[in-house]
Every structure is written in C-alpha cells, then in structure tokens.
Amino acid sequence: MKYRSAIFIVLIVIVCDQLLKYYIKTHFYYGQEVNVIGHWFRLHFIENEGMAFGMRLGNADIGKVILTLFRLVAVILGFFMLKSLVVKKYSKGAIICGSLILAGALGNLIDSMFYGMIFTESSYHLANVAQVGQGYAHFLHGRVVDMLYFPIVDTRMPGWVPFIGGSDFVFFEPVFNIADAAISIGVLTLVFFQKRLIHKRVPVQAVTQ
Numbered sequence: 001m002k003y004r005s006a007i008f009i010v011l012i013v014i015v016c017d018q019l020l021k022y023y024i025k026t027h028f029y030y031g032q033e034v035n036v037i038g039h040w041f042r043l044h045f046i047e048n049e050g051m052a053f054g055m056r057l058g059n060a061d062i063g064k065v066i067l068t069l070f071r072l073v074a075v076i077l078g079f080f081m082l083k084s085l086v087v088k089k090y091s092k093g094a095i096i097c098g099s100l101i102l103a104g105a106l107g108n109l110i111d112s113m114f115y116g117m118i119f120t121e122s123s124y125h126l127a128n129v130a131q132v133g134q135g136y137a138h139f140l141h142g143r144v145v146d147m148l149y150f151p152i153v154d155t156r157m158p159g160w161v162p163f164i165g166g167s168d169f170v171f172f173e174p175v176f177n178i179a180d181a182a183i184s185i186g187v188l189t190l191v192f193f194q195k196r197l198i199h200k201r202v203p204v205q206a207v208t209q
Contacts, residue, residue, distance in 0.1 A: 001095045003083055006085075006099045009099040010082075011103075013103035014106060016178055020177070021111065021145040024045050025129075026129060027129060029126045030045060030046070040150060042149045042151070044147060044148075044149040046175050047122065049064050069140070071108065071109040078098075082098050091198075093193070094190070100182040100183070100185055101187060104178075105183065107179030108177070108180070111144040114142055115135075115143060116136055117135035117138070119136065120134060144177070148177060148178070152172055154168075
C-alpha cells in the first residue's frame with residue numbers, strides 16, 4: 001500500500017469529522033438532541049476539554065495545554081510511524097488501522113488547537129448557537145465537539161440486581177465523534193487481529209526461492 005493512499009484515508013476521515021463538527025457547532029445549541037434512527041442513534045451536542053469519549057485530564061488550564069501538546073507530538077510522530085509502516089511493507093490492514101488512528105488523533109487536535117479561536121461560545125438556547133467569529137478561548141484551549149450517541153439499551157435495572165438495582169442503566173452512554181470512532185476502530189482491530197495484521201509482506205521472489 002502506498003503512502004499517498006494512507007494519507008488519503010487520513011484526509012477522508014478528517015474532512016468527514018470536521019464537516020460534521022462544524023455543522024453541529026453552528027446549528028445545535030448546547031445539549032440539543034435529535035433522533036436519527038429511532039431512539040438508539042441520536043445526535044447529542046456536547047463539548048469536552050479532555051480525551052476521547054468525554055474523559056478529562058484535570059480541570060486546570062495547564063492540564064488542557066499539556067493534553068493538547070501531547071496530542072500534537074503524537075500526531076507528528078504518527079506521520080513518521082505511518083511512513084515507516086509503508087516503507088517496511090507492513091500489511092495493508094496494519095497501514096489502514098494506523099491511518100485511522102492518526103486521523104482520529106489529528107481530528108481532535110484541530111478542535112483543541114483552533115476551535116477556541118474560531119467559534120463563539122455555544123449556549124443552551126437555540127437563538128444563540130455558535131458562529132464563526134470572536135473566539136471563546138485562546139490557542140490550545142479549544143473544546144472537542146462530540147455528537148454521536150448510541151443509547152442502545154436505556155432501561156431501569158430491576159430492584160433485585162445487587163448494587164445497581166432500581167437505578168437507570170444506559171448502554172452505550174458515552175457521546176463521541178468520528179475522530180474518536182476512527183481511533184477506536186483502528187486500535188481494536190489491531191488488538192483483535194494483530195496476528196493477521198502485524199506482519200511484513202514477503203516479496204514474491206523470496207516466496208518462490
């Protein structure tokens with residue numbers, strides 16, 4: 001698989017991720033939820049200052065800057081690693097997974113680096129949805145836009161269930177974005193199919209000798 005093909009995958013994921021984030025950011029008020037397929041697939045607009053799926057790294061500004069800089073370093077190294085996978089002729093599956101992981105990291109990095117300077121603050125009122133204009137934060141302090149919500153199971157646990165009986169139960173509860181999904185697909189595919197994917201292609205001449 002050629003390096004330009006891997007970069008093309010990265011670009012496709014980035015474009016889809018950023019277009020959806022832009023639409024949600026400029027058309028949804030904060031917390032707005034719209035059913036897409038029944039009640040189990042919804043668009044639910046939230047923002048987070050931390051890692052994937054709404055996780056956080058502290059509340060201080062320094063934590064946000066450290067996380068964003070870590071993402072930046074990881075993305076830069078990711079391009080070199082992806083190039084190395086291609087040069088060393090690893091399997092097409094491994095290169096595709098690497099491209100997805102890199103694309104996801106870059107997609108969320110764009111939010112963290114620039115969204116605070118590009119968009120106005122999102123509000124809880126439809127009349128005041130965010131617009132491109134005076135930013136709500138400084139460079140490296142942007143919040144990541146999340147919107148994909150799949151509450152496939154949304155029920156109340158029976159009273160006889162230990163510890164959680166009588167409480168509400170939602171699966172899958174995290175709200176995420178296309179970038180998060182790309183990272184998860186890439187990582188999980190490598191984990192579960194590593195024996196098939198993590199290997200170098202053997203030249204035809206070597207096989208026939």
